[in-house]
Amino acid sequence: MSADPHYQATEEAHTGPIKNPKQLLLAVFFSFIAPIAIIVGLVSYVVSGNRPSGAAQGDNMSLYGVSQDTRDREVADRLKKVGSIEIRDANRALAAGEVVFKAQCVACHGAPGIPGAPHLNDAAAWGPRIGQGYATLLEHALKGKGAMPPQGGGDFEDLEIGRAVVYMANAAGGKFPVPERPAAGAAPADGAAPAAEGAASAPVAAASK
Known part of the structure; x- marks a missing residue:
């Protein structure tokens, strides 16, 4: 083989840095294993206790004008119930129409009331x-x-609101019967409701003539 220096330099330039299997294995290791190890290390750091604690985060938030109490209130507002269920005693006595009127209707239908609303009497x-x-x-x-x-x-049942309606209407000349709660287990007979409505409307019709 010629000992020409130019030939040797050209041959080394074409062979590259990997000259044996050991160097090849090291190159493969650092090309694939090392990046994976770095990613695993970063993930472990993120999910580990190296992050700031909750108290520290709260302190940092307070620096920006958001206190822990404010955050607690916001969380409570997001978690509060949307609606509620109220259980009433079905056996309690119905409120009188005058009582319901004074509690819920007098502001608009009492004296002086508001313009446009029919006032009592x-x-x-x-x-x-x-x-x-x-x-x-x-x-x-x-x-x-x-x-x-x-x-x-x-605060009142629909039937009690109806009693207030009857109280105001009768105070102005109506003759509506005061609605009562049906007896337990008693089913109204067919035509009972229309008959009651007709009985209530008949005196009004007669009075208007």
């Missing part, structure tokens, strides 16, 4: 409304009508 304002019948008045009271918000679902 105002026969001229209540006359056309009484002519609509008790069922319509009760529906308006429970579900709301115009500027009046719904009155159902509050």
Whole structure:
């Protein structure tokens, strides 16, 4: 083989840095195993206790104007219940219409009340409304009508709201019977409800003639 220095330099340049199997194994190790080891180490650091503790995080947040109490309140607001279930005693005595009126209706329908609302004892304002019948008045009271918000679902049962409606209507000349709770286990006979409605509306119709 020629001892030409130029030939030897050219041959070494073509052979590269890996000249034996041991160097090849080391190259493979550092090319694949080392990056994996680095990634595992970073993941372990992130999930380990090397991160700041919760108290330290709270202190850092307080530096930015957010206190731990504020965070607790925000969490409580996010976790608070959306609705609630109220269990009432079905056997308790029904509130009288006057009691319900004074507790829930007097602000708008009492004196002086608000403009546009029929006030207690105002026969001229209540006359056309009484002519609509008790069922319509009760529906308006429970579900709301115009500027009046719904009155159902509050502190009183729907039947007690109906008693307040009857109290106001009768004070202005209506003749509606005071609604009562059905007896336990008693089912109304067919046509009982329409008959009651008709009995309530008949005096009103007669009075309007």
